[in-house]
Amino acid sequence: MLETAIAEHGLIGDLQTAALVTTDGSVDWFCCPRFDSPSVFGALLDDDHGGHFRIRPAGGGYTSKQMYFPDTAVLVTRFLTEAGVGQVVDFMPPAGNAATDHHRLIRIVQCVRGRMSFEVEVAPRFDYGRRPHRTELSDNGVVFASETLRLTLHVVREPADERLAQVRVDDGDVRGSLDLVAGQLRGLVLESAADGPPRETRVAEVRALFDRTVGFWRSWLAGSTYTGRWREAVQRSAITLKLMTYAPTGGLVAAPTAGLPEQVGGERNWDYRYTWVRDASFSVQALLRLGFLDEAEQLGRWLGDRVRERAGSDSGPLNIMYRIDGSSDLKEEVLDHWRGYRGSAPVRVGNGAAEQLQLDIYGEALDSMYRGVRAGLPLPHAGWTALSGVLDWLADNWDQPEEGIWETRGGRQPFTYGRVMCWAAFDRGLRLAVEHGRPAPLERWTAERDRIYQQVMERGFHFRRQAFVQHYDTDVLDAALLRMPTVGFIDGRDPMWSTTLQAMDRELVTDSLVYRYNPEASPDGLRGEEGTFSLCTFSYVDALTRAARLQDARTTFEKMLTYANHVGLYSEEIALTGEQIGNFPQAFTHLALIDAAISLDAALDRQAAD
Template sequence: MDHFPLIADHGLIGDLQSAALVSTDGTVDWFCCPRFDSPSVFAALLDHDGGHCRIRPVRRPYTTRQLYFPDTAILITRFMTASGTAEVVDFMPPASRWRATPGRRLIRMVRCVRGRVAFSVDVVPRFDYGRRQHTTCVTEDGALFDSGKCALTLHAVREPGDPRLAHIHVLEGGVYGSVTLDAGQVRGVVLESGAEGQPRTIRVAEVEREFHDTVRFWRSWLARSSYRGRWREAVGRSAITLKLLTYAPTGAMVAAPTAGLPERIGGERNRDYRHTWIRDASFAVSSLLGLGFTEEAADFVRWLGERYQRQNGSAAGPLKAVYRVDGSPDLPEESLGHWTGYRGSSPVRIGDGAGERLRLDVYGELFDTVHQADLRGIGVGHQGWAALSDLLGWLAGNWNRPEEDGGGRADRTYGRLMSWVAFDRGIRLATAHGRPCPLETWRTHRDRIYEQIWEHGWSTVRQSFVQRYGSDVLDVSLLRMAEVGFLTPQDPRWLATLESIEADLVTDSLVHRHDPGASPAGEGAFSPGTFGYVRALARAGYPDKARFVFEKMLTFANHVGLYAGEIGLTGEQLGSFPRAGTHLALIDAARTLDHALDGAPAPP
C-alpha cells in the first residue's frame, strides 16, 4: 500500500474522447479506451497488477520534475541523473469532434537533453479492469497485445537502422526493454488502440509533426478565452482541464476521468466519476460562457436538450442525476473485488446507481442552465420547450416529496431551493419569448416553495438556513442560496447563515461538505465548496477576505495546477482526479472575485 503514488503526483493528458494519468515517475497508471467510461487498460493507480506503461531511467538516483508545455495539454516529465538529463513528452493528438472513434493514440516521446541516459520501458496492459486475458506478439517494430475484444498496438519511434529496444523480453503478457539515448536524440513509443494490422516503425519526424499540430490545437483553442483577470494562469489551466474532460462527440463533460479513488484513505466512498452529472451542467455552461467558449457551451446545452427531450420515466422522475457521456442512463454499479484499491481503499466501484434516487435539485440545475444559455443566444426550439413544460408539469406534482440521500429520506432545503429555481427560470423563459404555458400554476408553485423554505428551511435556534427541514445541521449546498437569486447577498438572514457556515463547516478557510466533527475520521474538505465560499464572500461584500481564501486555495493545486475533489487533513489531495467541479468552481470564483475587487457587479 505504501508504493502507490500520491493522487496529486499526476498530470492529465487526453484527446477529447478519453484521457490518461501520468505520474511524476513516468508511469501511465490510468488509461481507459476507447472513451472515458470504457474498461481500463492501465490501472496501476488502483491495483499493483492493474497494468501500466512506465518509462524511466534505469539507474538511480534521479530527480524528476513535471510540467505542461505552456498553454497546452502536453505533459513533460523531466529526469535529471548524474550521467545526463532527459525528458518524456506525453500527449494524445485531439480526436474527432463530431464522431466517436475507436482508435486512441498515446504518444510518448523520449528526448535526451544532456549527456547519456539509459531508460527502461515497460508496457504491461491489463484489459477490462484486469479481468480479460490477452496474447502478446513481439515484432521488430513493436508489439501487439490482443484480448479479443480490445487490442493495443505498441509502435516503436526510431530512425531507420536503429536497433529495437535492448534486452527485450515478455513476462506475464507485458513487454520489457531498455533504450539508451545521447544528447539530442529522440526516440519513444506510440500506443494505439483500435488499430488494424501489425506494429510499425514510426519516424521521429512523424511524432514531432503530431507534437507541433497538438501544440497549435491547444494554443489556438485557449486563445479564444476572454478572461483577462488577475489569475490567468490558474484559469487557463482549469479551462484546458475542462476541455480535456469533455467528450467531444456529444459535448458532455465527465465529472472526472477516474474511478475508485477514495475521498478518505481506507474508506468506502470510492465512486466512479467518469460520467456526466446534471448538477455540474449549470456550473459548466456558466463557466464556459463566462470565458467566451460559446461553442463548447452550446454543445453541452445540446446534449442536455437531448436528455430532457428523451425522458426516461421512473419512480425517481423523468430526469436522472447522472448519465453516460453518450446520454445513456444505463449505469449498473458493480465492485471490482479482485483489486485492492488505492492504498487499500476498497471496494473499487464502477458504474453509478445514484441515478435511481429521487433528486429534485437536478430540475433547477437544468432550468438554470437553459436560462443562462438563452440569455447568451443559445435558445430553445418548440420541441424543447414542450419537453421543458412537461418537466415542470411533473415537478408541480412532486416537488414536495422527501428526497433520498445518504441519511435516508428527508425534505432537503437544497432540493426545494432548486425546485424554486426551476419554476422561476421556466417563468422567465416563458415571459421573455411569449411561450405557451400554465404561467399562473408555475407562479403558484414557485411562491409556495419560496414561502415553505423561509418557514421550514430556516432554524430560529441556529439563526441559519439548514440542510433539512426541522434539523439544525448545515451543509455546503446552502452556499448557493444567494447565488441563484433566492435572496440578496446582503440579506440579514443570508449573512447570518454565512456566519453559521463559517462556524460549522470552515476549517482554516477550507470548507467541508458537512460538519467535520460529525463526518467520518479522515474525510477531507470539499474543494468545489471552498471556491463556492469565495464566491459567497465576494458577493456578500467581503472581497479582501474572499481573496485571501482564494489565494490559500491556490496553494493546494498540484505541481501542474490540477485539483482533486477533496483535500485531506495533511493537505493531500483525495478523491476523483482531476475533478471538473473544482476547476469549474475555481473559474467562477476568479471571475466573481475580479469583479468584486474592481467594484463591479458580480458576473452572471
C-alpha cells in the same frame, strides 16, 4: 508497492478518454476506448495488479519535475540525473467529434543534455485486470490483445536505429530500454483499433502530431474572454474541464477516475466517470462565463435528448447521471481483486446512486440553459417543449423528500438546497418564457416558484441557530447552501444570509477550507469521515464576495490556490494532512475555481473604481 500519491499526476486526453501520468513517468490510469470503459492501466488503484506503462531513467538516482507545455494539455515530465537531463512528452491527439475506438497515446522520449538511458515497461491489465491477453512482438513494435480490446505499440525511431534487440517479453509484459544522447528524440505510440500491425514510425511523424495537438489546444483556449488576476489558474481549469468532455455528445464526466477514496482506508470510494446533470450544467455555466459557447450548445442538445427519452416517465424527466453516450446502465459492482488506493476498499465501478431522486438537478439544468440563451444560443421549439415538460413535471413533484446533492445513502429528506434549486428552475423557465415570448402556464409556474420561496423561508431557516439548514427536520448546516445567493434566491447581504454565513464560518470552515456537512450530526448512511470539499471552498469564496467580505474572499481564494498540485490540478477533497484525496481531477472543483475567480475579480475591480 504503495500507489503514487493522487496529486503526483498530470492529465492528458483526446476528448473521448484520458490518462493520468505520474511524476516519475508512469501511465497508471487509462481506460479505453472511452472514459467509462474498463481500465487498461490501473496501477493507481492497485500497483501490483492494475497495470502500467512506465518510462523513466534506468538505474534510479534521478529527480523529476512535471509541467504542461504552455496553454495546452501536453504534459512534460523532466528527469535530472548525474549523466544528463531527459524528458518524456505525453499527449493524445484529439480524436474528433465522432465516437471511435481509435485512440493514440503518444510518448516522446528525449535526451536534452548529456546522455540518458531510459527503461521502458508496458504491462497492460485488460478489463480492470480481469481478462488475460496475448503479446506478439515484431520488428516494429508489439501487439497486446485481449478478447475485447487490441492495443498496438509502435516504436518511434530513425532508419539507422537498431531493431528491437533490447526488448523482451516477460509473462505478457514488455520491457526494454532506450539509450539516447543530447538532441536525440525517440518514443512510443500506443494505439487502439489500429488498422494494421506495428509499423515503422518516424520522428517527423510524431513531431507533426505534437504540433497539431499544441495548435488545437491553443486555438481552443484563444476563445477565452478571461483577462483577470488569476489567468493561469483559470485557463488550466478550463483546459481540464475540456479534457473531461466527451466530444461526440458533449457529456462531461465528473472526473476521469473511479474508486479514489474520500478517506484513505475508508469505504467512500465512488466511480465518477459518468455525466452528472448537475456537474455538466455547472461546468457549462463556468465555460460560458469564459466565452465558450459550443460546449453549452452541445449540453443543451444532450439534455434535450435525455428529456425526450424519458417523456411520460413517473420517476421524472431526467436521471441524475448517465454514461457519456447518454445510456443509463450504471450498475454498481465491486472489484474484489483490487486492494484499492492505499488499501481503500471496496473499489467500486458503476454507480448505485444513479437511481436516486435529486431534485436540485432541474434548477442547475434550467439555469445553464437560461445562461446559454442569454449568451446568444438559440432556443428552438423542440428545446422549449422539452423544458416546458420538465417544469410541468416539477410543478407536481418538487414537494417531496429526496436524496439531495451529496447522494447520501441514509434515506430521503426535504433538503433545503433541493428546494432552492427547484425555485431556480421555475424562475429561469419564467424568464425564458417572458423574455422570448414562448407559450407557458405562467400563472402555475409563478405560483409554484412562490410556494417554494415561502416554504424555504419558513421551514429551511432555523431560528434558534439563525441559519438556513440542511433539511427541514434538522439543525445541521450544509455547504451546498452557499449557492443560495449565487442563484439569486437571497441577497448576499441579507441579514438572514449573513447569520447563516457566520454559522458556517464557525462550524464548517477550517483555515479557509470548507466541509460539506458534519456526517456525525447528519448521518449519511456511510462509515468514516471525509476531507474538506474543494467545490465548497470555492463556493465559499463566491459567497464571501457576494456578502461584500472581499478581503476574506481573496485570502480564502489565494490560500486555496496553494492546495493545487504541481500542474494546477485539484481532486475532490483535501485531507487533514493537506494532501489531495477523492477522484482526480474533479470537474466540480475546477468549475468552482473559475466561478469564484470571475466573481471576485469583478468585485475587486468595482471596489478599485469606487
